[in-house]
Amino acid sequence: MYNINFNVPIKVHFIGIGGISMSGLAELLHTMHFTVTGSDAKMSTTTDHLEELGITVFYGQRPSNITSDTNLVVYTTAVKEDNPELMEARRLEIPVIDRAELLGQVMKRYSDAIAVSGTHGKTTTTSMISQILLEAGLDPTVSVGGILDSIGGNIRIGSSDHFVVEACEYTNSFLKFSPTTGVILNIEPEHLDFFKDIDDIRSSFKKFTELLPENGLLILNSDISDISYFTKGLACPFITYSITSETSSAEGALHHYYAGNIHYDEQGFGRYSLYEDGEFLTDVSLNVVGSHNISNSLPAIALARSYQIPMSVVADSLTRFTGTKRRFEKKGTISGVTIVDDYAHHPSEVKATLEAAKNYPHSRIWCVFQPHTYSRTRSFLNDFAESLSLADKIVLTDIYAAREKDPGDISSKDLEAALKKKGKDVIHIKNFDDIQNYLLENCTNGDLLITMGAGDVVTIGNDLLGL
Known part of the structure; x- marks a missing residue:
């Protein structure tokens, strides 16, 4: 090297x-x-x-x-x-x-390097942590995999020893990092063009925890299956959190954070009561939608508490956090139809986004979904059909190839067929211009239209709005 x-x-x-x-x-x-x-x-x-x-x-x-x-x-x-x-x-x-090697070497320059990992939620959680540290005056350097308005982009150069970075497991990239604090949000089957199976993925995350020094810290979701696999033999202390369990599922946790009394306002924004080790701390009001974002906020709070940042600063910062680009991002309204864009490209992300949408004002939920990569579409075909079924109307684009070549044995037609078997109102349209015309003809006042995927599907909503 x-x-x-x-x-x-x-x-x-x-x-x-x-x-x-x-x-x-x-x-x-x-x-x-x-x-x-x-x-x-x-x-x-x-x-x-x-x-x-x-x-x-x-x-x-x-x-x-x-x-x-x-x-x-x-x-x-x-x-x-x-x-x-x-x-x-x-x-x-x-x-x-x-x-990843370069980023790992950069991290060594910081005495406090925070790496946020997990199958889903990395960008949002990294952004939440960054905003809290900024508002607490800790002046962090930030590298995030999205556009965060509060830092004016995807990078912020601070002058302190705090470095917050998003850590992706794909190709074991995060194993080249040098974190002092690690966050694990969730672990699910993903990137099966690289990993063999879920056990292979869990093994990669286990190796990630082994990067942490004795004076480091691990924050992880207590709902992760067999959590003791990650905490046994850990060199450093660990903190757990959950939106489903008041107590930690792992023995020896330094602290456990729990979101109780979860509910949503008329815009679908999350509200909850925060508990630390069973003791009520404060009520938290978010300005982002969905239970997944309530979960994402908990490790940010746990980290902030480890820095002894006043809870009032933490709660106010989370209330001011309005999300990142392409994460349930409201793009605008046309003829009474609200257009939202979301980066979701895994069945669990699709499900979380559409469940969040149900708490958002709407008559019907339209989902324009662009499958991302042939391997992912093949591996999760039935899971995608199950998650997309939460929408009232579904429009499928062609598969976005990204790094892959068309193998010829999987297409959006297969996903369309799986959805039709479930009795869903779905159509596959190849051309983006034709999709826009179809939406203009069929969406009506009060509908919620979500463009969804990690490719260029965002341009459909942008073009409809003239952005």
Whole structure:
């Protein structure tokens, strides 16, 4: 592994600099006075921002983008070995590291590095933690996998020793990190194009807990199956939380946090009573929807309590938190139809979003769902059908391939058939323009329209609203 001396700025090139995590790392190194360049397939608001900072961005990936004075090349797991820039870097014998390795080395610079992991909820929880620390005056550095309004993007450069980062398990990336505090929100089958099964995934999260030092801290959801697998032999103390159980399911927890008396206001925003080790602390009012976000708020509270941040500051900060981009994000209203966009692309996320939508004012719930990757659609076909059944009307786009090639044995037609078997009102439409026309003809005043998926389905709502 190439070890970076952050006290000696060098020239670093990012392959795929427009990505949400890569762009943040590029900006972070730029503030450290590194010479940063990068390439991406096309222009975006992200690359525009990087260029405004003075970072050179090339559009299109070609060998000439890698010059002999480049000291280090950073890539993501999405970059293939035959990438022309990666090949040129190897030809010139320039060190190359992946994004996770770079982030892991950056984390070592901070005495308090908080890594938020889990199958779902990472971006929201990372953002909640960041907002609390900001409002408590702790001035954290933040790297989040979404756009957070309170920091004006996906990266914030602080001056303290606190670093909050989103930690993804895919390809075991988070095992290259150097956390002092770890958060595990939930563990479910996901990324089955990499992991063999749920046991393989649990093993990866177990290794993540083993990264924590003796003076560190683990915060984890008490509802995770066989939680003792993660807490036995742990080097550091741990804290648990739950929205279903008043007591911890793990022996030896330092504290246990519980959300009781859960209810929702007329906008679907969560309200609950917070308990610490069975003692009532305060009532909490959120400005985000769904029980999943109540759950996401608990580890943020647990962490804040470990810093002895006053509960009034914590509760007020959570009330002011209005979510991140593409997480039940209200985009606008057209002809009385409210349009919301959500990043959900796993059956559990789809279910959580649609259950939250039922508490939101609506006549009918429309879901325009874009399946994300062929492998995920195949692995969870019936689960997707079950979750999507919560919507009144369902429109399916083609599968968003992302990093995969079409294997020819799975398509949105299969998901359409599974939903029709359940008697659901569903239609598959290939072209986005045709989807927009269909929605304009069929949605009526009072309907709630949710565009859903991790691909480019967001453009449907944006185009309808003229954004």
